[in-house]
Amino acid sequence: MAIERVAVIGAGVMGAGIAAQIANAGLEVLLLDLVPEDAENRSIVAESALAKMLKEDPAPFMSKGAARRIQAGNIEDDLARLDACDWIIEAVIERLEVKQDLYTKIEKHRKPGSLVSSNTSTLPLARLMDGQPEGLRRDFLITHFFNPPRYMRLLEIVSGPDTRDEATQELMDFADRRLGKGVVVCKDTPGFVANRIGTFWIQAAVTEAIDRGLSVEEADAVMSKYLGFPKTGVFGLMDLVGIDLMPHVDRSLAENLPSDDPYHALRRDLPVVARMIQEGFTGRKGKGGFYRINRGDGGKVKEAVDLTTGKYAPVRKPILDSLSAAKAAGRKHAARTLVTHPDKGGAYAWAVLSKTLGYAASLVPQIASDIAAIDRAMTLGYNWKLGPFQLLDQIGAVPFVERLKAEKMTVPALLETAAGKEGFYREHDGALQQLLPDGVYQNLERPPGVVLLEDVKRRTERMAGNASASLWDVGDGVVCLEVHTKLNTIDQDVFAIIAKALEIVPKNHRALVIYNEASHFSAGANLGLALFAANTALWPMIEDLVVQGQKLYRKLKYAPFPVVAAPSGLALGGGCEICLAADAIEAHAETYMGLVEVGVGVIPGWGGCTELLARLAADRRRPKGPMPPVVEAFETIGTAKVAKSAFEARELGFLRDTDGITFNRDRLLAAAKARALVLAEGYRAPDPAELSLPGPNGMASLDFAVHDLALKGLVTPHDRTVVNELIGVLIGGPEADHTTPTPEARILDLEREAFMRLVRNEATLARMEHMLTTGKPLRN
Numbered sequence: 198m199a200i201e202r203v204a205v206i207g208a209g210v211m212g213a214g215i216a217a218q219i220a221n222a223g224l225e226v227l228l229l230d231l232v233p234e235d236a237e238n239r240s241i242v243a244e245s246a247l248a249k250m251l252k253e254d255p256a257p258f259m260s261k262g263a264a265r266r267i268q269a270g271n272i273e274d275d276l277a278r279l280d281a282c283d284w285i286i287e288a289v290i291e292r293l294e295v296k297q298d299l300y301t302k303i304e305k306h307r308k309p310g311s312l313v314s315s316n317t318s319t320l321p322l323a324r325l326m327d328g329q330p331e332g333l334r335r336d337f338l339i340t341h342f343f344n345p346p347r348y349m350r351l352l353e354i355v356s357g358p359d360t361r362d363e364a365t366q367e368l369m370d371f372a373d374r375r376l377g378k379g380v381v382v383c384k385d386t387p388g389f390v391a392n393r394i395g396t397f398w399i400q401a402a403v404t405e406a407i408d409r410g411l412s413v414e415e416a417d418a419v420m421s422k423y424l425g426f427p428k429t430g431v432f433g434l435m436d437l438v439g440i441d442l443m444p445h446v447d448r449s450l451a452e453n454l455p456s457d458d459p460y461h462a463l464r465r466d467l468p469v470v471a472r473m474i475q476e477g478f479t480g481r482k483g484k485g486g487f488y489r490i491n492r493g494d495g496g497k498v499k500e501a502v503d504l505t506t507g508k509y510a511p512v513r514k515p516i517l518d519s520l521s522a523a524k525a526a527g528r529k530h531a532a533r534t535l536v537t538h539p540d541k542g543g544a545y546a547w548a549v550l551s552k553t554l555g556y557a558a559s560l561v562p563q564i565a566s567d568i569a570a571i572d573r574a575m576t577l578g579y580n581w582k583l584g585p586f587q588l589l590d591q592i593g594a595v596p597f598v599e600r601l602k603a604e605k606m607t608v609p610a611l612l613e614t615a616a617g618k619e620g621f622y623r624e625h626d627g628a629l630q631q632l633l634p635d636g637v638y639q640n641l642e643r644p645p646g647v648v649l650l651e652d653v654k655r656r657t658e659r660m661a662g663n664a665s666a667s668l669w670d671v672g673d674g675v676v677c678l679e680v681h682t683k684l685n686t687i688d689q690d691v692f693a694i695i696a697k698a699l700e701i702v703p704k705n706h707r708a709l710v711i712y713n714e715a716s717h718f719s720a721g722a723n724l725g726l727a728l729f730a731a732n733t734a735l736w737p738m739i740e741d742l743v744v745q746g747q748k749l750y751r752k753l754k755y756a757p758f759p760v761v762a763a764p765s766g767l768a769l770g771g772g773c774e775i776c777l778a779a780d781a782i783e784a785h786a787e788t789y790m791g792l793v794e795v796g797v798g799v800i801p802g803w804g805g806c807t808e809l810l811a812r813l814a815a816d817r818r819r820p821k822g823p824m825p826p827v828v829e830a831f832e833t834i835g836t837a838k839v840a841k842s843a844f845e846a847r848e849l850g851f852l853r854d855t856d857g858i859t860f861n862r863d864r865l866l867a868a869a870k871a872r873a874l875v876l877a878e879g880y881r882a883p884d885p886a887e888l889s890l891p892g893p894n895g896m897a898s899l900d901f902a903v904h905d906l907a908l909k910g911l912v913t914p915h916d917r918t919v920v921n922e923l924i925g926v927l928i929g930g931p932e933a934d935h936t937t938p939t940p941e942a943r944i945l946d947l948e949r950e951a952f953m954r955l956v957r958n959e960a961t962l963a964r965m966e967h968m969l970t971t972g973k974p975l976r977n
């Protein structure tokens with residue numbers, strides 16, 4: 198049975214967020230919660246949850262349309278509507294009897310064969326299904342989402358001994374393809390995978406910091422980027438998720454884990470933490486947490502808690518030799534350098550990792566069938582850069598085991614096996630392999646249909662490349678252009694590889710996709726380069742950069758083969774423009790696209806103005822005439838709007854209706870490839886666009902728009918200069934008039950000329966400088 202309609206029961210933090218993600222995927226969702234006593238509006242709880250989500254930031258919804266797909270109801274009047282649902286998700290409070298009572302009600306109303314799942318984080322499936330009818334047991338699973346459900350990629354799935362295989366398969370497939378989740382199949386054990394290891398790690402990090410007398414700042418600096426953990430460190434992480442959650446998770450694990458589990462020896466009650474929670478210092482949502490911003494005396498001082506006295510003091514940057522050594526060692530050697538360093542930072546890192554990684558190794562295959570599943574759970578659920586076994590490989594299984602032995606600590610069998618072999622992962626015949634508990638290496642299988650550039654790189658040589666970009670043969674006649682600079686900014690070396698692609702692809706290949714596997718597709722042109730050239734008055738160099746960029750992007754557009762851009766994460770400025778130059782876009786749902794050039798005092802100069810105008814003018818659903826596209830492009834570019842999802846990018850006109858949106862990051866390359874191959878059949882390059890632009894006649898309405906912004910206080914003095922240049926381009930220049938079409942080439946000239954005038958302006962250079970040093974726009 199295909200999943201087309203879904204019900205979520207329990208409209209709390211998780212239920213509402215899960216409902217939103219399913220609506221994002223295009224499905225109708227029924228969201229039910231309790232009827233409060235004496236309520237006039239009996240569905241008020243679910244309705245309020247919906248209303249609240251519309252205001253949340255980061256937004257649970259990818260578009261306004263998604264919110265409209267959720268219907269709010271209550272579990273007294275609307276249970277009969279469950280018979281239309283293919284999947285019913287229970288996300289009510291974590292109480293066994295409440296959940297079981299609800300299952301009895303669900304069972305009365307659901308249609309035969311529909312799937313039922315619980316979002317429980319601590320209750321075993323065996324207990325949830327205790328005493329339930331066989332029919333339900335066959336259709337029942339645990340689907341454990343992470344908070345917030347839109348943004349956290351992990352979904353842990355647990356099936357019971359009676360669960361139908363097809364039910365598990367169907368849910369896995371739906372969660373993977375439609376919801377974009379990284380599914381990890383877990384055994385029915387307490388805390389499943391991510392929280393079992395994650396909680397142990399947090400407990401170890403907190404207790405060791407207290408026992409060893411490290412400050413919160415020191416502990417967080419050690420327990421973060423050099424070990425591949427989130428930048429927050431552990432104390433910062435607890436502030437983020439809520440310190441009050443800690444005792445709950447701790448208690449549930451302590452109650453449910455077998456008596457010989459090492460967690461019991463590690464955990465203990467922490468008076469500092471208990472006191473903080475009691476006094477309302479529950480983290481960012483409370484009065485403050487391990488850190489707080491003190492706004493007393495009109496200032497703004499970041500403070501941290503002293504773990505012994507419980508008092509706040511201004512944050513001090515930790516100075517530890519181990520941290521400097523890890524930094525100097527570089528990314529690949531940082532972890533090893535840190536854990537082997539003799540100072541207190543190094544000793545702390547070792548104390549926490551020896552326990553945590555050893556614990557993880559002792560849990561295979563008890564909590565999941567293999568190490569890859571555990572690594573995936575920790576990377577997708579806790580945002581670790583490396584899972585425990587990848588981290589062990591980086592530190593080295595051999596020295597790790599030797600030190601455990603020297604310190605008379607238990608060495609888990611799997612660790613011993615890895616140390617006697619080639620570690621937990623190895624490359625073999627161009628394939629990545631993982632070590633199984635029986636000591637055999639096995640190829641890491643990707644789910645069907647997943648193509649990763651990471652794998653392509655293992656088995657093929659790059660076709661061409663330099664320090665900034667590479668070309669890869671991704672099969673079936675498709676070439677992939679990968680940019681790999683910092684934040685994937687675009688520079689002249691990237692241009693050289695684009696030129697190379699234009700030369701190579703027509704010879705023996707059919708299509709080009711522009712794609713990379715970094716967090717961000719591209720943050721735009723390399724500002725540092727532009728600023729350097731401007732500061733040294735190398736105007737010809739800047740002009741050359743603009744001209745070359747325009748030319749190459751045009752060549753991509755009119756190349757005799759199809760080009761598909763596949764962005765994910767940020768696609769800003771020049772990174773957005775390269776997408777607009779492609780024949781089609783296959784965007785990851787989590788794509789944040791925008792022409793943000795005005796933020797640094799310039800306008801889009803690589804065809805962005807031209808392309809956005811053309812797209813808006815050609816969109817059948819938008820109002821016709823010379824003015825509407827101009828006004829809309831002005832608003833989008835003039836206020837540096839950034840779409841917060843691929844769906845918003847479509848609303849802004851960056852994506853066409855024919856462009857695709859892929860939910861699962863791991864399926865993006867395959868989807869882009871497939872799109873390119875469809876286009877390659879009988880491919881014919883587009884004709885150059887001609888636009889009906891208003892010329893000076895359009896000035897009045899745009900001046901009005903600027904005036905409107907100025908009234909809202911949104912226009913700084915330099916903004917005025919920048920938007921005037923933008924207006925000059927968008928109206929088609931001083932000679933344009935809507936009765937004579939303006940050719941694309943003319944608008945491109947205008948873009949370039951305006952860009953060159955702006956880049957010579959001191960106020961623009963100040964904006965660039967500020968962006969480079971602070972990462973934020975300067976409002977001069």
Ligand code: NAI
Nearest residue numbers: 207208209210211212230231288289290291316317318344
């Ligand atoms: P919550 O307290 O925010 O929401 C629970 C909702 O369930 C409330 O709106 C409540 O009115 C409703 N409810 C209670 N009894 C009900 C009933 N009989 N019928 C219908 N609705 C009922 O809780 P939260 O955090 O959303 O947790 C829900 C489930 O998700 C729990 O099982 C929890 O363990 C699990 N979970 C929570 C995570 C988190 O980070 N908060 C993460 C992953 C799982």
